[in-house]
Amino acid sequence: MLDVLACPECREHPLKLYTFVEVEIKVDRGVVRKLIDQYGGRGLICSLYCGYKRSLVDSLNESIDLCIACLSRDIKYGILQCGRCGRWFPIIAGIPIMYPDHIRLRSRRAQALERVFLKRFRERIPYGALDGESTDRLENRKEDSVGR
Ligand SMILES: [Zn+2]
Ligand SMILES: [Zn+2]
DSSP states (O other), X not given: OOTTOOOTTXXXXXXXXXXXXXXXXXXXXXXXHHXXXXXXXXXXXXXXXXXXXXXXXXXXXXXXXXXXHHHHEEEEEEEEEOTTTOOEEEEETTEEOOOOHHHHTTOHHHHHHHHHHHHXXXXXXXXXXXXXXXXXXXXXXXXXXXXX
């Protein structure tokens, strides 16, 4: 269900997903059927981009099994990266933290979250995944981001 997330700076979507921790959750077929009827314009719950299939919905065939597989994946930790500007956003405890720059670079809370995240997952971030913005962005920007 990450299909409608866009980069808060340049509005690019879909974002590239790197999954670090995911859990399987049981989903009820009847509930999925209802969700498809309510939200699935094209017979799928994902409306633009299916993160499970890593494809635009336009190129997928409608199938309830596909939606069940997609919804069964609960991504707890990972990163989303914008293919246009290179910014990346952590997924922490299942929640994508999509702060725009003016918050990300100034909020101590946002920076603390990212620091804890990087401490745990720095090794897992694939080489090259953060092109355009290094994993050290917090360290690099410390001076111009704090206290304004
Ligand atoms: Zn999907
Ligand atoms: Zn962007």
